[in-house]
Amino acid sequence: TQSTRPQRILGAVQRNATRGDPRSVVRAIDQYCRNQEWAMNVGDEKGCILDSVVSEVNPATVLELGTYCGYSTVRIASLLPPHAKLITLEFNPEFAVIARQVFAWAGLEDKIQLVEGASGDLIPKMKEQFGVETFDLVFLDHWKDRYLPDTKLMEECGLLRKGSVLLADNVICPGAPEYLEFVRSSPRYESQYFKSHLEYTKVEDGLEKSVFLG
């Protein structure tokens, strides 16, 4: 039977990466998706911007919306301090099965908690079920029309504190126009655009970093 793209990505990791070496997992996925078949990982170019923001924030608590195969989850988790907690939300059970194996190959399964379900249902449960107070960093990379409603939901649920950083992928391509307009015009956010390219292509895309001002 025909394999899926996430299964082929996992295969590339298992063939080309070294167990317990997160950077080799990231490199294996980038080489596969650049040379064999495109996939919607944040990729190496935007990934460097992600790395710099993670290092700058040095978060104790991270929420990732949209795991997919776990590429950005591994990038983030590999930069976290020892007792930091990364929760990643994934809607598609098949993607979750692959991502968990990618985390295991990277040796990061103890730093990552993958929760299956819809962000709109899970965000209100973060405090009671997952023992989270607030998130220091949120990486938005799931359905683009959910960026804005989920940001408003995180505010309503008290999951953001003065200084919490939102980092959103794809604000140009495929685009998240309502989200972009909101964070750039709201007095409660200080927003900054990091120009880059859509993963593995020459098409413009970028990340929007927005600091919640409380």
Ligand SMILES: O=C(NC/C=C/[C@H]1O[C@@H](n2ccc(=O)cc2)[C@H](O)[C@@H]1O)c1cc([N+](=O)[O-])cc(O)c1O
């Ligand atoms: O569409 C894109 N991303 C949507 C991602 C969606 C992911 O988020 C999960 N989710 C998790 C929780 C939810 O509540 C909903 C979905 C989905 O199950 C999927 O794993 C995209 C598209 C392009 N592109 O060039 O076309 C490039 C990109 O970088 C992209 O990120």
Ligand SMILES: [Mg+2]
């Ligand atoms: Mg993306």
